[in-house]
Amino acid sequence: MTLDELKTGQEGRIVDINAEGAVGQRLLDMGFVTGTRVQVIRNAPLVDPVEITVRGVYVSIRHSEAGSVEIELI
Amino acid sequence: MSKKTLRILAAVAGQPNSGKSTIFNCLTGARQHVLNYPGVTVEKKVGSYYVHGGEISLVDLPGTYSLTSYSMEERVARDFLLLEKPNVMVDVVDAANLERNLYLTFQLMEMGIPLVIDLNMMDVARKRGFQIDIKNLSRKLGVPVVSTVGNKGEGQRELKEVIWETSQNKDRRQTPMRVYYGEALESALGRIERMISRDPRLTEHFSPRWLAIKLMESDAEAQRLVQKNSQTAKEILEQLAGERKQFIARNGRTPEKVIAQLRYQAAEEIVEECVKRQKLGKRTLTDRIDQIVCHKIFGPIILFATIYAMYELAIVQGYNVTNYTWPMLAWLRNFTASLLPPEGFIFDPPMRAMPLAVIDGIIAVLNYVPIFLILFALIAILEDTGYMARMAFILDRIFVYFGLHGKSILPLVLGGLYVGGCAIPGVMACRSIKDERARMATIMIVPLMNCLAKIPLYVLLIGMFFAAYKGFAMFFMATITIIIALSVSKVLSLTFLRKRETAPFVMEMPAYHLPTIRGVLRRCFERTWLFIRKIITIVIAVMFVVFLLITLPGLSKQRHAYYVDQAEQATRSFYKEIGKDNPYIQSLSGGGLMSFVRYADDYKEAKMGVKGKEAKKALDQEFESRNPDYFKIVKRGKYTIEGRQVTDKAAKKVDRAYKKLAGTRKSLRRERKEDTVETSFMGRAGRFVEPFTKYAGFNWRVNIALLSSFAAKESSVATLGSIYEPTTGGQEEELGERIKGAEKGWSPLHALAIMLFMAMYPPCIPALLMVRLETGSTKWMLFAAFYPVVLGLAIAILVFTGGGILGLSGLEAMIAFYVLAVAVTTVMGLIKRKTGKGLEKGGGSNGLKLKES
Numbered sequence: 040m041t042l043d044e045l046k047t048g049q050e051g052r053i054v055d056i057n058a059e060g061a062v063g064q065r066l067l068d069m070g071f072v073t074g075t076r077v078q079v080i081r082n083a084p085l086v087d088p089v090e091i092t093v094r095g096v097y098v099s100i101r102h103s104e105a106g107s108v109e110i111e112l113i
Numbered sequence: 114m115s116k117k118t119l120r121i122l123a124a125v126a127g128q129p130n131s132g133k134s135t136i137f138n139c140l141t142g143a144r145q146h147v148l149n150y151p152g153v154t155v156e157k158k159v160g161s162y163y164v165h166g167g168e169i170s171l172v173d174l175p176g177t178y179s180l181t182s183y184s185m186e187e188r189v190a191r192d193f194l195l196l197e198k199p200n201v202m203v204d205v206v207d208a209a210n211l212e213r214n215l216y217l218t219f220q221l222m223e224m225g226i227p228l229v230i231d232l233n234m235m236d237v238a239r240k241r242g243f244q245i246d247i248k249n250l251s252r253k254l255g256v257p258v259v260s261t262v263g264n265k266g267e268g269q270r271e272l273k274e275v276i277w278e279t280s281q282n283k284d285r286r287q288t289p290m291r292v293y294y295g296e297a298l299e300s301a302l303g304r305i306e307r308m309i310s311r312d313p314r315l316t317e318h319f320s321p322r323w324l325a326i327k328l329m330e331s332d333a334e335a336q337r338l339v340q341k342n343s344q345t346a347k348e349i350l351e352q353l354a355g356e357r358k359q360f361i362a363r364n365g366r367t368p369e370k371v372i373a374q375l376r377y378q379a380a381e382e383i384v385e386e387c388v389k390r391q392k393l394g395k396r397t398l399t400d401r402i403d404q405i406v407c408h409k410i411f412g413p414i415i416l417f418a419t420i421y422a423m424y425e426l427a428i429v430q431g432y433n434v435t436n437y438t439w440p441m442l443a444w445l446r447n448f449t450a451s452l453l454p455p456e457g458f459i460f461d462p463p464m465r466a467m468p469l470a471v472i473d474g475i476i477a478v479l480n481y482v483p484i485f486l487i488l489f490a491l492i493a494i495l496e497d498t499g500y501m502a503r504m505a506f507i508l509d510r511i512f513v514y515f516g517l518h519g520k521s522i523l524p525l526v527l528g529g530l531y532v533g534g535c536a537i538p539g540v541m542a543c544r545s546i547k548d549e550r551a552r553m554a555t556i557m558i559v560p561l562m563n564c565l566a567k568i569p570l571y572v573l574l575i576g577m578f579f580a581a582y583k584g585f586a587m588f589f590m591a592t593i594t595i596i597i598a599l600s601v602s603k604v605l606s607l608t609f610l611r612k613r614e615t616a617p618f619v620m621e622m623p624a625y626h627l628p629t630i631r632g633v634l635r636r637c638f639e640r641t642w643l644f645i646r647k648i649i650t651i652v653i654a655v656m657f658v659v660f661l662l663i664t665l666p667g668l669s670k671q672r673h674a675y676y677v678d679q680a681e682q683a684t685r686s687f688y689k690e691i692g693k694d695n696p697y698i699q700s701l702s703g704g705g706l707m708s709f710v711r712y713a714d715d716y717k718e719a720k721m722g723v724k725g726k727e728a729k730k731a732l733d734q735e736f737e738s739r740n741p742d743y744f745k746i747v748k749r750g751k752y753t754i755e756g757r758q759v760t761d762k763a764a765k766k767v768d769r770a771y772k773k774l775a776g777t778r779k780s781l782r783r784e785r786k787e788d789t790v791e792t793s794f795m796g797r798a799g800r801f802v803e804p805f806t807k808y809a810g811f812n813w814r815v816n817i818a819l820l821s822s823f824a825a826k827e828s829s830v831a832t833l834g835s836i837y838e839p840t841t842g843g844q845e846e847e848l849g850e851r852i853k854g855a856e857k858g859w860s861p862l863h864a865l866a867i868m869l870f871m872a873m874y875p876p877c878i879p880a881l882l883m884v885r886l887e888t889g890s891t892k893w894m895l896f897a898a899f900y901p902v903v904l905g906l907a908i909a910i911l912v913f914t915g916g917g918i919l920g921l922s923g924l925e926a927m928i929a930f931y932v933l934a935v936a937v938t939t940v941m942g943l944i945k946r947k948t949g950k951g952l953e954k955g956g957g958s959n960g961l962k963l964k965e966s
Contacts, residue, residue, distance in 0.1 A: 056370065061183040065617040067373035068179035070213055073366075074374070080400075084409045085510035090622055094212055094377070097399075097622040099506045101513070104617055 042077065042100075042108035043089065050078040051110035058107035070094040071108055119167035121280045124194060126221055127205030128214050129176035130623045132233045134158070135263035136205050137173045138635065140273065145171075147643050150189045153889060164277050172199070178213075180220045182334035184616055185549065191334075194224055195318065201280040203272075205231045208238035208245060208260070211388060215380035216373075222256065222289040225320030227279045231272055232260040244389040253383055255289040264629055292379045294326075294372055297363060301356040302329060308352060312343045328353050329360075330369040399624040403503070412507050419500070420526050423491050427527065428534055431484030432565070438483055440722070442476045447718070455711055458684075459676050459781055467660055474656030478648055478879045481537060482641060488527065488538045489637035492545075495523075497628030501545060502620055509618065514942040515599040516606025518551035518618075525555070528562035530595055536560045536880040540887050541644065550613040554606050556887055557897055558598040560876035563591065570871050578864040578923055589927050594872050596934045601904070603941040609896075644883075651882045659878070663795045663821060668788060676785050683777040690770040697767050700742045710778070712736075712743045713771065746771070795820050809870065809909035810863040819867075823875065861923020862916050866909040869930075873905030 045051055053075045056066050070093045071077070080090040080097065088101045125140075127133035138145070141160025148157045158173035174193060175186035182188050194202070204221050206214040211232075221228055232247065251258040257275045261268030279287075294302065305325040309315050315324065319338070327335035328349075336353075340346045360368050405411050449472050453465040495501045505519030512521050521543075528539030539559040546552040563571075571590050579586040606613075668676075684706065691698065701709055716736055723732050737744040745752055750765030752758075790796050799816035806816055875898045876884065885894040908930075916926035 055366070059367075061615075062617040062619075064179070064181050064183055064369060065619045067370060068181070068216065069619055069621070070216070070377060072370070072374040072377050075377070081403070081407055083407065083506050083510060084412045085507075087510045087513075088506060088618060090403075090407070090506065096210060096213055097624075099502070099618070099620045099622050101509070101618045104619060 040110060040112065041106050042079075042091070042110050043102045043105035045077075045079045045110070045112075047079050047081055050076060050113045052076055052113055054109040054111055056108055058104070062104055062107065066100075066104065066108065069098055070096065076113065077108075077110065121167055121169045121201065121277070122172070122197060122199040123169055123201045123203060123276055123280065124172050124174055124197075124199040124226075125203045125205060126174045126190060126194075126217070127176055127231075127233075128178050128207065128217050130621065131176065131205045131207040131210075131214060132263045133176055133205040134173060135632065136203070136231055136233055136261065136272075137171060138632075139261075139263055139266055139269050141171055147639050150193070153185055153189060155186060155189045162273070164273050167277065167280075169273075169276065169280075171203075172197075177217070179217060180224075181330070182332050183614075184547065185614070186547070188334065194226060195338075199226060201227045201229060201276055203229050203231055203276060205233050205263075208232045208235050209241050209243060211243075211245070212377070212380045212384045215383060216376050218254070219290075219292050219376050219379065222254075222291075223320065223323040223326060225323060227282065227287050228256045228289060229272070229275050229279050230254065230256055230258040231268075232258055233263050235260045235267070236262045236265070242391040244391060246387045246389075250383065250387040253290060253387065256287055264632070290379075291322075292376050294375050297360060298329070298368060298371060301360055301368075302326060305329065305349065305353060305356065308345065308349050309339075309343075312345050312349075314342050314344070315339070318342070326372065329357065330372060331357065331367070399499075402625055403622075406500070406503050407506060412503075416504055416507050419495075419504075420522065423488075423495075423523075424526050424534070427484055427488035427491055427538070428565075431487045434483035434487070435480055439480065442479055446472050446476055458707060458710065458778060459680050459785055466664070467657070470660040471653050471656045474652045474659075474878070475649060478652055479645070481535065481879075482645070484535065485538060485541075485641045485644060486637055488542075489640045490633050492523070492542060493633040493636040494628050496545065497626060497632060499623040499625050502622050505620065506622065512551075513618075515603045515938075516551060516554050516610070517599075517602055518546050518548050518555070520546045521551060521555040524559050525562060525595070525598075528559035529564045529567075530562055534562055534564055536562065536564050536876050537883045540880060540883045541640075543887060548614075548616040548618075550606055550610050550615045553610050553613055553888065553893070554602040556884055557605055557893075557900075558602045560880055560884075560897060561594050561598040561601065561873060561901065563594055563872065564877075564880075566877065567871050567874065571868055574864040574868055578859075578861040579927075582924060585924075586927065589931060590868060590872060593869070593931060593934060596931075596938050597873070597904075597908075600934075600938045600941045601900075603938075603944065607944065648879060648882050648886070651885075652879065655878050655882070659823075663790050663793045665793060668785070668792065672788055672792075676781060679781055680778070683774055683781070687770050687774040690773070691763075691767050695763050695767065697742060697746065697763060700740075701767070709743050709746070709771075710775070712740060713747055713775070716747045790817065790821060806906070808914045809906055810866040810913040811870075811909070815867065819870065819874075823878075862913050862921070862926055865916075865923050865926055865930075866913040869912060870905040870909045873901045873908060875899070875901045 040051075042051065042053075053071055053073055055073060056063050056071060058066065075093060077091050077093045080092055082089050083099075086102075088099050089105055090097060090099045091105070092098070125133060125137050127136075137158060137160065141162055144162060145158055145160030148159060149155065150157045155175050159170065160173075161168055161170040163169070172193065174190040177184070177187045177190050180187055180191045182191070193199075202221055202224075204218050206218065218228075218230065230251075232245065232250075235245075238245065245260075247258050247260055257279060259268055259272045259275050261272055293299065302322070302325045305328060306321045309319075309321040309324055315321070324335060324338070328339070336350060339349050343349060357368060364371065406415055446469070450465070450469060453468055454462045456462075456465060495504070501520065501523075504522060507519070508522050509519030512518055523545070524539045524542040526534065526539075527542055528534045528536050536559050539562065540556050543552050543555045543559070546555060571587070575583055575586045575590075687706075688698075688702075691701075699705075719732055719736070720729075723729055733744075733748075736747070745761055745764040746767045748764070749768045750761035750763070752761070791799075796817050799820050800813045802816060803811075803813045806812075811819065875881070881894050881898055884897045885891060888894065912926055912930055916929075919929075921929060
């Protein structure tokens, strides 16, 4: 499954990033690397984007970007 | 090298929210200034300080999470390190967020420049229960580590000391920790490194390991570096392609993924060994605040309240403040005027008119300074507290449909989303949008908002033609602009801006943080000063050109003679009226008349500026001593001699005659001015385009008004006013009535067309210059000036001609156009946005060229 499918409060572990180029690199730089735990904190009032905590940092990403983060549910 | 003053170049790097600029300010104090990095709109702060007899010049690099070539900031930071080769780098690290900050630290270490780590915000880290073993951290990383609390100045001295030592430590180079990238990758890196090491052109400028890593990460800029600077580029890149292919085939993942993962793993290990966490004091406060601030219902309410408060404070209150600052600027103008050759009866010497036109332009810009100061302070607060990120979080969804960004809201509001803003601060506020395409699109549509200068014309025309439904008409004008602007933005991002870089939205939501007054004030003055410095010189040049356009080629001989004749007639009847035996005739004959005219003007103006009995008395005394005779006249023959009230009939007579003369002079001067504008190049252009603009309902008079308000939109009403001036003089009709009288054929459709054209009117000159500054491109500035004209005309023609053909009334046309605009914008929003193809390679780079050494 992918990160955008997680519901608020759910946690997952990153399996892979299916994005190349700027988006992929930015995700990697922000700590979205294989094996990392992520948790969905909340959605924006209009659902998109979504706030996620990764490595102790709170990050907001668009659903289209979250869709490229492959995870497994914990 | 001489032993006098050693100059050390130090670069301050760090991730966003690490308190980097606080450290920079704390190190350099007031000795700093703000520049732009060449060719880009990224701010560059430079400062210096002395230590042990050496001068340390410090450069603040943009805050970045990484050092790839995908974003402008990262490229700028990296290029600076590669090109300028600082003697030492200071990496400002957020102590409470060590793991992610180390990710950047590792990359800096790979560049081979001596590094000092500044473990900043130690107080926050301690409060959150982190205990950091600094000695161990320094040993593990192999570079010195200093702990600081930037906003309290703690650790500043030690940091300076360590920077100095590190910069002097030339013989024993640092041996920083190396991230181990695994056997497969390390051996590939080794092979590429060896090839790089064989080319002295490359090793002279780059750390071979750094370059090898970047190449393996498929960094486009690194490949360009090799191509530009190495003779063996072809072999290196061929080898690289093979290595990457092989690596991916064996590991199933790209090297950049593995590299990032291993960097994080290394960071994790270090944190585990050097950091102890006592209590799990999560970001509870921030989380609790965000539960409300990002709430589905309260979130948007708080957001709109904040935006409204900003608009109210900066734009509305800012304009109120200008009421107090304006007299100072007016004084400046009058002072300059007093230094210039004096004005004539009808014709002013060019050496007076031209400098005054330029001064007026400068004053028009300086008038905005109070607004800027308030605005920049507020923006700094929004940024420092962390609320800016929440604004983007809440609104991104809507804006993304139109090629914009969540952060586009602030520029649009400042530009006049709520009716009445100013494009200059609006365009300037676009800086915080890191997505290049969205930033450009926002800059281009901000001037379409209803700036304050557009409002008077709406009020005038709505009052004339839509009086029965004023409320609706105003609502129409207030909302139609954003509807059109959204479509424009979408079109631009699908066409001209298609190839611009977009940035991933991925954005940190920093913990809330109380801003310091010093930090806020500092930034607000810095930015205002930068603006003033940059814009004033350009304004001078532009105002000069505009002055020529509305003045040249000047009046014909006949017209000139006509004015001279009229002036003579007026003076003759003045003399006749006061009579030959008037005792004041002596001081009023010949040049005396003109000096009296100036005296009377001065007195009138001075009187307006003073309040209170004492001040008035002092003023009278001053003018009396300047010229006692003239004084008696301007006092209308009522004055006191030796404490006695006197009524001087002769002086009263002169005053009455002069009133007439002054009236005639005023209207002659105005007539002459319009005459000049009409026959000027600008005026000719107005007539020239009439055959075309008539489809929009504009005749040549309107054309001239619209053309000349290019210099200042505020004047559109004034220009219309002077064109439709009462010819008979005397009776003061309302301007609206006059226009109606002069343009018998005018219908509400005419008015609607003009209003819509005004809504789309090109930005004023200072705003255009701001566009030039923020886009860094003259082409884009010209585009911002011309597309609104085309768009505005198209809309005006559609409404006027289209409405005419369909036989619509003004109100019907308004409604029809509104429905159409909403429909178009909805369709525009639904067009799928392309997720930047061809951008993967980090386009838009300026290609790094190395200095020959």
